[in-house]
Amino acid sequence: MTSPVKVHELAKMIDHSLLHPTMTDSDMVQGCKIALEYDVASVCIKPYAVPLAVDILKHSNVLVGTVIGFPHGNSTLEIKVAETIQACKDGAVEIDMVVNIGKVLQEDWDYVEREIAAVCRATHENGGILKVIFENDHLPEAKYKIRLCEICSKLGVDFVKTSTGYGFVKGADGSYNYKGATPDDLELMRSHSDSEIQVKAAGGVRTLDDLLKVKALGVSRIGATATVAIIHEAKERFGDGADKNVVMEDSPSGY
Structure with a gap:
């Protein structure tokens, strides 16, 4: 379709x-400074550096976000809550939390729900929004991702997110591989989450075409390090700030 x-x-x-x-x-x-220059949605920065980002971005509409239990999700529930409260006190308004992946894989859904609920409550009580990171590369079956979407919908989190960007999986030959945000996972997460919950794609979105393809799948945020290249390409293709019509693929096969 064209939009x-x-x-x-x-x-x-x-x-x-x-x-x-x-x-x-x-x-x-x-x-x-790059985030400020290109007026992106936010920076997602290391927790200790939140005050630094807040100071630089305080007169802009670029938000400050950080990560909790990052990148493996192994911290205790209490530590994740404490990290969240501290991050919000330091000025973060967006919290990207990694679930306890081992608990997901053993289907200890009571623990998983209790942990997400606690971090969600701490985030919302301190004026922030919560993005829950599934780390899909470590979840070999759709059932895990679907159940996480259901829990996140029940608890009213703000975003579900595919990956940390650091979830490398060791193969049988000893090499490490990483897929990140795949079209299949994005479609699954969009279809199994409540409509009010947004989807964030992280890992593998490196070009303008990548961004447009995930946008067509219902993604509203991406995590990116290739920000400058993506926006420069967008300006070259669409013009600086002008409306253009672009064909959005309905079912991209990959990116």
């Missing part, structure tokens, strides 16, 4: 990711 696209609206789909373990404070300062 109008604005570069600014595409930029507002991007959470600019500043989470790589090797990033220094100066790297994150530069990343915040």
Whole structure:
């Protein structure tokens, strides 16, 4: 189908990711300046650097987000709640929390629901929004993802999110592979979550075409490190801020 696209609206789909373990404070300062220049939706920054991002972005409409239990989801429920409260006190307004993946795989749904509920409550009570990260590369069957969507819908979280960007899976040959946000998973998460819950794609969305394809699947946010390249390509293709018509693929096979 054909629909109008604005570069600014595409930029507002991007959470600019500043989470790589090797990033220094100066790297994150530069990343915040990129987010400010391109007026993206948010930065998603290391927890200790939330105050730094808040200071740089305080006079903009670029939001500050951070991660909880990142990247493996192994922290205790109490620590995840404490991290959330501290992040919100430091000025974060978006919280991306990793579920306890082992508990999901053993189908301890009471624990999983209790943990998500506790972090959701702490986030909302402190004025934030919650994105729940499934880490789909570690979930080999659709049933796990569907149940997580059902729990998130029941609890009223704000987003369901595919991946951390760091969920590498060890293969039989010893190599590590990572898929990230796949079309099948995005379709599943959109179809099994309440309509009020948004979907965030993270991992593998590196180009403008990638962004447009996941947008066509109902995604409203992406996590990206390739922000500059994506927006530059959008400006070249659509013009800087102008409305253009673009063909959105109904069923992309991949990206």
